[in-house]
Amino acid sequence: MALRQDNKKFHTLLNNEWVGSKSGETVEIYSPDDHVVTGEVPALSQEEVDKAITQTADVQANWEATEGHERSELLHRWAEELEKMTDEIGEMIHREVGKTLSSAKGEVKRTAQLIRHTAEEGLRTHGSFIQGDAFPGASKSTKAMVQKVPHGVVLAISPFNYPVNLAASKIAPALITGNTVVFKPATQGAVSGLLMVEALVKAGLPEGVLNVVTGRGSVIGDFVVTHPKVDMITFTGGTATGQHIAKKASMIPVVLELGGKDPAIVLDDADLDKTAKEIVGGALSYSGQRCTAIKRVMVVDSVADELIAKVKEQVEALKVGPSSEGANVTPMIDQKSADYVVSLIDDAKNKGATVVTEGSQEKNLLGPTILDNVTEDMEVAWEEQFGPVLPFMRISNELEAIDLERRNAYGLQASIFTKNLENAFAIADKLNVGTVQVNGKTSRGPDHFPFLGVKSSGQGVQGIGRSIDSMLRDKVIVLNL
Ligand code: NAP
Ligand code: G3H
DSSP: OOSBSSSSBBOEEETTEEEOOTTOOEEEEEOTTTOOEEEEEEOOOHHHHHHHHHHHHHTHHHHHHSOHHHHHHHHHHHHHHHHHTHHHHHHHHHHHHOOOHHHHHHHHHHHHHHHHHHHHHGGGOOOEEEEGGGSTTOOTTEEEEEEEEEOSEEEEEOOSSSTTHHHHHHHHHHHHTTOEEEEEOOSTTHHHHHHHHHHHHHTTOOTTSEEEOOSOHHHHHHHHHTOTTOOEEEEESOHHHHHHHHHHOOSSOEEEEOOOOEEEEEOTTSOHHHHHHHHHHHHHGGGGOSTTSEEEEEEEHHHHHHHHHHHHHHHHTSOBSOGGGTOSBOOOSOHHHHHHHHHHHHHHHHTTOEEEEOOOEETTEEOOEEEESOOTTSGGGTSOOOSSEEEEEEESSHHHHHHHHHTOSEESEEEEEOSOHHHHHHHHHHOOSSEEEESSOOOOOSTTSOBOOEETTEESOBSHHHHHHHTEEEEEEEEEO
16 A cells, blocks of 8 residues: 555555554544645554554564664665655645745755764764773773663654654654654644655665554553553653653653743843844744744843834734745644633733734634733743743843743743843853753754753753764673683
């Protein structure tokens, strides 16, 4: 069988065969743009998921035994095949998750680059050699060879907002290090994920080295996460889901990249033109549906009016509409998410926030809303909106910003805008987040930089080199001469 059953129905990959579920059950995926069914993927049963994981576990030792350069060559071929499919996959990302076509194709190109870099970096992993004599009572005749070995079967679970990139950023480091993979794509984005896997099959993926389990996370999620043949989990998604997975999974490594409430801290000596531009791009690209979106601005009162006026002008110039029209602010992934954003705006308005500009609402398409004078009692000051609303909190000085940020449940990233770099570094030292950006918006790339969240934003570190490290464990062989 082929990946495509017909125009809308897609199969999933089990042991290099494209198959449906035995029951014939599927999950329908609706485009956020026009609510038309874009695709259907198999809703696998637990029995089918079990088979997929078992097949992957059965071939892991053989895959680990292949030469590192062969695995690297497979990844290079995957990147090539992926690039050839840029238009097709880009079109599907655009339809499935409502990204503009250019940004969807950009995601595919970025992913091919990420895979190539992983293929190179993976060749440079190595263990170490330790002499025993550094410890009292031991001598040079005791020597440890510390090897790096794969965990075994890696379960990769990806979110909707980068259905290709955030899947490949788990799959590529797992494969290069000799792990086999069970890939659970987000339902919204599953077809894009399957097309990305088709490129891997074209590149020569050996049977069973990667299987794809499709179906709703709420139905099969716990089963995959607790499966005894899964040796490691790498997850990107919401904090509630990540925390649930962390509790369910026992005695295996779990890497989590979760939600964020990234602040932009703006001091009175900031370049306000640059700052406004970074804030608007950082907060509203893909309608704010990025973990790293700027989700609140803490601005020193003396420059707040001027900054907000600049941001307002730029925001009001943004085009709001369907992603098919290449708009800047496009429909949110679903109605529930849009309703949540509206509830945060309503709560802030009821508690006295000033509406600087208010976006219109048409189903799940929300125009951007800017709120000023947001205070600590408002939900939007703390909750992750994951949508096009930008709260401004006025502060008297940086100490207030540090205090607010340290009480943030999340700890993904923060931006500081100031011309005083010494001060920026002093503030950066005090923020409990994974990354601090100085004079730039919060964002993940370049993809070889370490990327992590602390507190409710995650555990473990990603980014190409660190993701590779996370897929390996030490194995020590001690030689006693
Ligand atoms: P989500 O609802 O948590 O879903 C993420 C993935 O988990 C999907 O594949 C989902 O499958 C699956 N899932 C759901 N329940 C599960 C369970 N019980 N066991 C195992 N898997 C389960 O997140 P999302 O809506 O796709 O993404 C939005 C959130 O992700 C935001 O909070 C955002 O900040 C965060 N995010 C963080 C990063 C980062 O790097 N820090 C990056 C991107 C997104 P189904 O789709 O089938 O439900
Ligand atoms: O949504 C979370 C992504 O990791 C953000 O990536 O900063 O490149 O948009 P990005």
